[in-house]
Amino acid sequence: MSNRLKDNLNSKYLEAANSLTSKNARRRIVAYVESYDDIYFWRTVLSEFEDDKRFFEVMLPSKGNLTRGKKSVLMNFLEGEPLGRDMIACVDADYDYLIQGRTHQSQKVLESPYVFHTYVYAIENFQCYAPSLHNVCVSVTLNDHRIFDFRDYFAQFSEALFPLFVWSIMFYRNGNYPKFSITDLNRIADPGGFNVYNPEPSIANVRRKVRTKIHDLQRQFPDAKEEYLATKESLRTLGVTPQTTYLYIQGHHLFDTVVSPMLSKVCNLLRQERQNEIYHASAHKTQKRNEMSCYENSLQDIKVMLKKNTGYMSSEQFRRVQEDIRNYLDQK
Numbered sequence: 001m002s003n004r005l006k007d008n009l010n011s012k013y014l015e016a017a018n019s020l021t022s023k024n025a026r027r028r029i030v031a032y033v034e035s036y037d038d039i040y041f042w043r044t045v046l047s048e049f050e051d052d053k054r055f056f057e058v059m060l061p062s063k064g065n066l067t068r069g070k071k072s073v074l075m076n077f078l079e080g081e082p083l084g085r086d087m088i089a090c091v092d093a094d095y096d097y098l099i100q101g102r103t104h105q106s107q108k109v110l111e112s113p114y115v116f117h118t119y120v121y122a123i124e125n126f127q128c129y130a131p132s133l134h135n136v137c138v139s140v141t142l143n144d145h146r147i148f149d150f151r152d153y154f155a156q157f158s159e160a161l162f163p164l165f166v167w168s169i170m171f172y173r174n175g176n177y178p179k180f181s182i183t184d185l186n187r188i189a190d191p192g193g194f195n196v197y198n199p200e201p202s203i204a205n206v207r208r209k210v211r212t213k214i215h216d217l218q219r220q221f222p223d224a225k226e227e228y229l230a231t232k233e234s235l236r237t238l239g240v241t242p243q244t245t246y247l248y249i250q251g252h253h254l255f256d257t258v259v260s261p262m263l264s265k266v267c268n269l270l271r272q273e274r275q276n277e278i279y280h281a282s283a284h285k286t287q288k289r290n291e292m293s294c295y296e297n298s299l300q301d302i303k304v305m306l307k308k309n310t311g312y313m314s315s316e317q318f319r320r321v322q323e324d325i326r327n328y329l330d331q332k
Contacts (some may be wrong), residue, residue, distance in 0.1 A: 002040060014253055025052040030087045032061045034070050034299050037307060041123040042090045044310055045318075049325055058090075070094065088114045088328070092122035095172050095182075098248065102173045116324050119239070119317040122251030126318065128259040130154040132311020140300045141270040148196055148266050153203075158245035159257075160206040167217055170224070170231040180217065181217060186211055186253040196265050197294075211313070239316065247317065255306065263302050271299065 033042050039058050046056040070091050088113075095120055096106040109115055120126055135149040137143075168185045171177045188209040189200035218224075240248055246258075278291050313319050 023319060026052065028086065028259055029054060029056050031058045032087070032089045033055050033058055034091055035060070038090070038092075038123060040307070041126070044313075045090070045321060047323065048322065075107075079121060086113065088116060089114045091118075092251065093117040093119055095169070098169050098235065098240070099173045100234070100238075102163055102175075113328060116321065116328075119320050120247040120251075121249060121254075124251030124255040125249075126248045126312035126315070127306050127309045128246070128251075128254050129309075129312035129315055131314070132309055133263065134257070136305050136309050137267050137270060139182075139305045140263070140267045140302050141274065142295070142298055143270040143274045145270060145273060147273075148199075153199055154246050155243040156203045157191065159204060159242045159250070160210055162204055162242040162245045164188060164210045164213055165240075166228060166232045166235060167214065169229075169235060170228055173231065174227070179220070180213075182250055184213075186250055186257070189249055189253065190257050191297060194262055194265060196269055203309065239320075260306065263306070267302055 014286060019131060031042055033039055039060075043056075043058050059166060091109065093109070096109040097117060098104070099106050101110055108162060109117055118126065122193065130150045130153070134146055134148075138184045164185065167180060168177075168182065170181050189206065192205050194202045195299060241299060246254060275292065281291070283291070
């Protein structure tokens, strides 16, 4: 039996099973996600909508062959019958949201009433939501001293990258992406060396690389101005602003190459600051040693704390995800 047929039968089975349960029993809704990390994120999203009438079970698309990823979710459930009222798919938006139905996959993600996406590129972009990064540093170091303005940095980073990001979306919409791929964009979106007390050179480095690449693309595509301007305006209507571009670039690149190294440097300084306070405190050696040991045992791993970060829940993009879930439940 094919996976598609099995999943259509599973969807019908869940509906039938729910219809046979007691009127007072809670309805079970299965939510399929792409990877292990997505389970925690979508559990955070869906928990708000559980009550005495329904609950969600978040799981990977297959327990039999351990297949993961967006294609696995979509190929299993979108080719043929829709998922169904008791079986939904929750996926990263990637570029599918911004290219607005230019591919078959994008159409399915945007049009299916049972598929929900992140609006930002991926869950990692939410985890790296700039207004929440100071809180991540506090959770890692237990030091609430604000030594770096993450909001301002990522607004500037986004403004530097935005003109080239428009080219990227334009090429993925018109099918010309081999000329300028997401991988190409990632290389340019790498700030390089970063100094907590002097971050401007890293932004200037991004601006320089962006200007160089745009000049190259303008030379290769001299007639693209009208299409470029239309794409730029379209992105604005979809919620992408020059100050929020970082939320729409590849999530793993943002998480691993940009944010994690930055937080590592900020957190190292905050740790040193706290350790110096303990060292210089007016206390005897044994008390200092015990205090230092207690502090160091309380420190947390940066990437673990980033993955557990839920500060994005105040963002406009997250509220749109919630609204989609709310509308789906209201129509059931």
